[in-house]
Amino acid sequence: MASSAIFFSFFLSLSLHVSATDLDDICPVRVCHPRGPEIRFPFRATDFHPERCGYPGFDLSCNVRGQAILQLPDSQYFVVDLINYEEQFVVLKDPSNCLAKRLQNLTLSGSPFVAEQYGRFTFASCLEDLSSLPGIERVDCLSDQQNNVLVSPAGDFYAFWYFSEFGCRNWTVSAPVSWQHPTDITERVVLKWDRPDCRGCEESGRRCGFKGSAGSDVGCFGKPGLSKRTKFWILTSVMLPSLLCVSGLSCYLSSLAQLSRHRARQGQPPNGERSANNVTDVSFPTSASRETRSASNTVVGIDLATIESYPKIQVGDDGQVPRQDDHICAICLSEYEPKETLRTIPKCGHYFHVQCIDQWLGLNASCPLCRDHKRYA
Structure with a gap:
């Protein structure tokens, strides 16, 4: 053995x-x-x-x-309740949830622990409950129906006066808890070791x-x-920005994919090449070209501010459109998809994809369907 x-x-x-x-x-x-x-x-x-x-x-x-x-x-x-090994302190609570009673005779001599801070408290045994007065707290675990045990920071003149005025029996205790807030004496005690x-x-x-x-x-x-605190700051300073970058890149790629699909519906390849069968001119005429066309009695397009003033509508979640028999954009010849944004020409009420009609009206001041050459602007 x-x-x-x-x-x-x-x-x-x-x-x-x-x-x-x-x-x-x-x-x-x-x-x-x-x-x-x-x-x-x-x-x-x-x-x-x-x-x-x-x-x-x-x-x-x-x-x-x-x-x-x-x-x-x-x-x-x-x-x-808690042990902090890096800063070497421990948080203690009373098993019976009456720490104020335990602190009346607490001694730390002979133990490796010392108090972070000592505070002096005045306890009072009163017939009246004075806890509604400022600076005075009731210790419920020490009180009963006939007797109220109250506590306040020692040196509080008004609390001492109230205790004397109501004939309370009072005594002072030095306890290893913070003195700024009386309720701390009923909650926890913090001890440290060196x-x-x-x-x-x-x-x-x-x-x-x-x-x-x-x-x-x-x-x-x-x-x-690495300590836990250092690991936390590394994760916060490195991982969070990385996640934000990945999220931003994902949104950018998603936007490109949506633009590519929309161009495909218009008949325009993703690389931007034009299709001979669809209206896909994405540029507005320059001022010089407009002046030239005007001089030759050709109808010019509408300015961008006027186009933006035309109302927009959105296709419903179920694909519902304002007119039940009008499901196709007359410009790109693509069916309207749920939640797509359309623009309406106020004079005639016809509607088209926002991108399609904006490009059209930049070149032509007439509705693609009714071909009314009278300018809308």
């Missing part, structure tokens, strides 16, 4: 000294609940980890409710642990990596 213990200690020492992979094998991360904090060095789960997997005073246990429990001196038990100092290991993405089978020397194990 003794030889087995010696062999195990030697094996543990060798494993902890060799690599982080072996450290993970001997001292794996433990959780009491999937949503609970990770338990690893300097903490250890007493029902799971060997003794050398944790630092003295950092023992945790799992209760039947899946909560990690930390025992402080004088048999003080607290629920561990030894062992594993912040360098955590920041480099490595694991912290004892260097050997004896002694208190602590070292880092594993190859340097």
